[in-house]
Structures are given as structure tokens and as C-alpha cells.
Amino acid sequence: PGRDAVASGNRLYDEGRFEEAHEQYLEALREAPDSPIAPFNDGNALYRTDEFQRAMEAYQQAAESGDPTVDARAWYNLGNALYNQQQLDPAVNAYKEALRRNPADADAKHNLEVAFEQLQEQQQEQQNQDQESEQDENSDDQQDGDGQQDESSEPEQPNDQKEPDDQSTPQPDQEDQPQEQPEPGGEPQPQPGELSREEAERLLQAINEDPGEIQRQRRTTAPVRPPRRPW
Template sequence: MRLNILKYSLLLMMMALTLPLSAQKEVRKNVRKGNKAYQQQKFSEAFTFYNDALAENPSSPEANYNAGNTLYRQKEWDKSMESYQQYLALEKENPKKMSAAWHNIGNSLLQKKELEKSMEAYKMALRMNPEDEETRYNLAVVQKMIQDQQQDQQQEQQQQQNQDQQQQEPQNNQDQPKKPEEQQEPEQMSRDNARQLLQAIEQDEKETQEKVNKIKAEERKQKADENRRRNRDW
């Protein structure tokens, strides 16, 4: 965490030349009072002094940066980032200080759980100061958090898909029409059975015909006998 306050710099002194003498003194006084209060961890009081300095000179890099630190200490993440961004708009000559501002912006975004933006802020800090191991460590931590988050999301999606599929399968089974009960097909008659049945039928017909013929023969015999008797009677 890069929350060290910035001392009154040459840049601030040069900018102060454009201000009235009384205003210059007031800015320097408030920045120094703010630094003292910050070192005593009186962050709300320190912010008041830095804010007073900014009222005299809104373009004070030190007042903007240090105000961002006090806001960060008070967990005012959005406001702290505004102060750091204002500082970055003013500071163009000191890459290490600019890197520190981006580092702190990354920390603020991390506190807000905005991991992707936090990662980009740390990358900006490393571009300004590639040798910053603390920023490099924070970047690795955030990248691991993003990777874990993506894996958790994928697992949740897979679990949801499995649950949906399990719920859908019984419904599909209910929607499918029931298969009709299989009807028992009549047994096929073998050739031998068919031949035997045909022979039995032919035998029955033969016996029946023989009986009919026998009856007819008896009837003819009776008629012949009757005719012979009549002939005798005559």
C-alpha cells in the first residue's frame, strides 16, 4: 500500500509562484498541518487541512495525492480515486510517484471487488515502475482471484445445467406416449400339424361319405325287397 504522504515539492513551489504570496503561504501551511495530522493517524483532520490547501490551489499535486490517502484510510474508495486521478492529471514528471498513485487506485478498486479494473490499475503502475515488487505481488493476487472466480462461475453453471437436465428427464419420460401392450401372436402351425389336420379332415369326410353310401345302399335294398314282395302278392 502506497499511502506515504508527499512532501512539499519543487513542482508545488514553482506552481506557487503563480499564486499570491499570501495564498502560497496558506497552501504550504495547510499541507504541512495535514501531513502532521496524517502521521498521527488523525485522517479526518488531515483531510480537512488538505482540502483547505486545495481551496487555495486546486492544482496542488501534494494536496490531491495526500487527500486521496486520507480518504482511502477512511474507506472512501470512490473519492480517494478521484483525488488520485486529479494528482495523475497534474503530475507528469515523476514516474515512481505516478506508479504509487496507480497502485493506490488498484487497491481502492480491489476493496470494491472490481477485480478486472484493479488488475488494469496495477498494470499501469508497473508500466510506470517495472521494479515495484509490491505492485507485482498485488497484480498476481488479483489475477489469481479472477481465475478462481471464473472457475467458480463455470462450476455453478455446470451444476445448474446438470440440475436442469435431471429435472427435464422425468418430464420427458412422462410426456412420451406409452407403448401399447404387445399382443400375443397366434402360434404358427407347423407343417406336420397341418398335414395331420388335413388327413384327419379327409378321413372324417371319407368315413362320412362311406356312412352316407351305406345308408343309400340300405335304402335301395329295402325298396327292392318291397318291390319283390308286391310282385309276389300280385
């Protein structure tokens, strides 16, 4: 049940008719509510129409299938949707889940590093802003308490803030080319540059124990890699 609707949705998806593909995937879900393929593909169709919140809900449903291959791909695409919405912390967690289920996924590793580096920069920027705000408040209190200050003296000017590094914000590629995908339940196809399980575990451990290591390894931010296509 639902296979014909999924196949029809895939044809529409490949033609760029994403809203119509979405309707077919919904029909497949009505026919086979427990199928993980229909919500995964529906998430992709919604992603392409910038319906990121609804896409995330579809990916979350697909990620609960219990099939490691489907789950890994759903977590990966969920990470991309979260990243696109600048929800960096949950995006990092989604890429981690994808790697735990498929340690050989080099794209998940790449995107995890990109999202994590940006999250660290975002947190550092917020910390700097909080410190500047606190300094401004202390300065205002000091000026209010100094009634004898020479009115003719010029107040000190704040230090110029440094401009952030000019880095383009990476966005998931919306025009990835079709590629063969593994059948649900099968082993992921090996890809050039894939990770071993040990490498993936070391990466996850490094992020948990020494967040600065990722930034030391990556000095430039590269675009995140595209979402997985429908089955």
C-alpha cells in the same frame, strides 16, 4: 500555494486524525487545484476512513499529473482501493499501470500477482457455477418429460460441491510504518528486491499471453502490500 495545508494535513495524518487531515488536503486543493500531491494525500486520508470510492476518485485525479513518480504511486494506491472493494479486474489494470510507470516497483508486482490470481479463481468459480446451473436446468427438463418414472425410486443426489481452499482474503495493511518517500518528479528510491524494467515487462507480457503462468508460479495467496503514504 497549498504547501502549508498539505504539511498540516500530513501532521494530522501521522497522528491518525484522518478526517481532519482530509479537510486540510481539501484546503490545499482549493489553493492549488493543479497540484497532484493534495489529491494523492487526500486519497490516503479517505482510504484510512474506509471511504474507498472517494479515495479512488482522488487517486484517479492524482494519476493524471503527468509526473511518472506521482502517477505510479497513485495507480498503486488506486489498485489497493479497488482490491479492497473486491473489484479485481480494475485492480489488476491499476497495478499494471503502476508497473508501466515504475517497473522497479516490487510491491506493485506482488499485488498484481495476488489480484490476478484471485481474479482467475473468481472467473473459474463463476464458470463452474454456470455449468452447474445449466446441468440443473437440463436435469429438470428431463424429469418433466419422463411421466413414467417410478415414484418410489429415490432421485439421484447431486455430487457434493468441493469446498474452496481455505485462504484468508488478503487486505491492504492499514498500519504501515512511516518511511521516506521520493520527492515528486524524482527517481524512485531503489528498494531490496526491486524489479528491472525487463522483469516488469516480462510479467506484464506473461499475464497478457499466458494467464496460467502466474498461477503456476504462485500456489499460495499472500496479502497485498500496503498503500503508499502521503508526501
